[in-house]
Amino acid sequence: MKKKLAVLHTTVVLSFSSVLATPLVGHAETIQDMQTKKSSIQKERENVKQSIQATKEKITAAKGEKEKILEQIKRLYLAIAQNTAKVKETEEQIKDKQTAISNLEAEVSDLEEKMENRKGILEERARSFQENGGSLSYLQVLLGASSFSDFIDRADAVNTIAEADEQILKQTKKDQNILEKKQKTVKKRLDELTDIKAELTEMMSGLTAQKAHQDALMKQANLTEAENNRLKAELQQKDGTLATQETQIQQNIEAEVKRQEEARKEAERKREEARKAAEKAAAEKAAAEKAAAEKEASAKAKRSQDTATSQSQDTSTSSNVSLPDDTSTPTGSAADVVTVGNRWIGNSAYVFGGGRNQSDIANGLFDCSSFVHWAYSQVGIKLGPLGWVSTETLKHQGRQVSVGDMKPGDLVFFDTYKKDGHVGIYVGNHKFIGAQSAGVSIADMNSNYWSSHFNGRVVRIIN
Structure with a gap:
């Protein structure tokens, strides 16, 4: 009977020791795997965040470029408006000058008619002068002229012209000079305005080409901005997905840690139950198995001593840890133009x-x-x-x-x-x-x- 009780006691003790020695290897490895995966996701998120920042910088730079392009487009619009007004003004001036030339041509026609009439009067006077005994040279001078201008020049050269004839000649020459001067002045201004209009037309062509180029740059800038915004949205979405995965893994880790803690407490509860069962069995059989009880008591004393020794060593080790020393000292020229x-x-x-x-x-x-x-x-x-x-x-x-x-x-x-x-x-x-x-x-x-x-x-x- 005593032998059977001793065997039962030994079995209970061995069972208790077995519970103490069983590790949770499988679950510890699972947590490690999750920690590794979490670390990998964190690194990936860091890369994504860097890409998001780089994309934001590109968007900011693109906005700055768009502002510059807009300023140049505004400048070109202003230039085109002013040049257009100048072209219109020049065209009006050309129209006025053309009208003035037409009027002058009409005046020239009237003057030529008057000049022909005056020429007839002078010829008649010359014949009368000759018939009344005047100098033959005077008639020859007047009638031998190749043109009316030559006629006037010849008449000026003759000293025997009557006073009335001289006044007619002077007035005719004066009118002729005035008209010629007006024609030259108006023609010169018309030529200048025509050249200016050609120059302005060329400038307008250049400004229109520049505006088309700036519009193309703006279109490309808008496409680039849209692409960068799309990329930023994708990266932010990816970062959100990774953040969700990271949170889920962290929750899984916490759940696993909690499960293991509960398992540990359950193991301790079972060990405590086993210990109490062993003590109860030992107490019931104390009389019959005094020797066994003393041996068990000796074993317990030894285990207590080992525990005390271990705690003492832990305390000693802790006391040897060096603490940080709070008192340590911390270590106007042409070139400018x-x-x-x-x-x-x-x-x-x-x-x-x-x-x-x-x-x-x-x-x-x-x-x-x-x-x-x-x-x-x-x-x-x-x-x-x-x-x-x-x-x-x-x-x-x-x-x-x-x-x-x-x-x-x-x-x-x-x-x-x-x-x-x-x-x-x-x-x-x-x-x-x-x-x-x-x-x-x-x-x-x-x-x-x-x-x-x-x-x-x-x-x-x-x-």
Whole structure:
């Protein structure tokens, strides 16, 4: 009987020891796997966030570029409007001059008729003069004229003209000179206006081309912005998906940790029940198995001693941990003129007569002479009143030098719609900067157009 009880006690103790020694290996590995997966998702999210930031920076840069394009488009709209008004004004002036020419032609016709009548009167007087014994040379002079103008010139040369004849001749010549002068003046102005209109038409073509180019840039900028916004939305959606996965994995980890904690508590409860069962069995059989009970008591004492020793070692180890030491100590020249206008390259537009008020200058609206005036004013040199500046006034500034002596900062002139109709600032290497049809830009004097229009006039402002 005692032997059987001893066997039963041993079985209970072994069962209790077995419960203490069983690890939760399978679940620990599952948590490790989830932690690894979570770490991988976190790294992926970091990459996605960096991509989102880069895309946002691209969107910001694209918006800045769009603002620049919009500013240039506004500038071009303003230039086109002003040039269109100038074209209309020029066309009206041409129409007026054409009307004036028609009126002058009518006056010429009337004068010619009067002149013919006067010629008949003079011839009749000449015959009468001859019949009354006058000089034969006078009649020969008058009747031998090849034209009425020659007739008047011959009559002036004859000293025997009657006083009345002389007055007729003088009035006729005076009228003729007045009409010729009017015709020349009106014809010259008409030619100038026609050339200006041709120049403006060319400028309008250039401005329209520039606007089309800017519109294309804006269209591309809008496409790029839309693509970047789409990419940002996709990345943000991906980041949201990854965040959900990360949260789910974290919840799974917490659930698994909780499950393991509950399992551990359940194991402790079973160990406690086993211990109490063992104690109860030992108490019931104490009388019969005193020796076994003493042995068990000795085993318990030994286990208690081992536990105390282990705790003592833990305390000793803890006491040897070094703490951080809180008391440790913790450980106006030509060169300026040729470059000052670069700020307007790509940010300006040509306007005939522009650049003569602060509004035009603020918006980069120049013609060739106002740009030159502005550039020199930036280095402290005034080239006459801004409101009256023209290629004609600029060519009389400074002193003229030879083409062979040309250097940066000199003014170079071109015959376009008129002589000296265009001016720029020489920058060296056969190039000049000025307000052309493309706005302020640097042009090559060796190109077909500019080489054929350069007239050799070079004016030096800065010695």
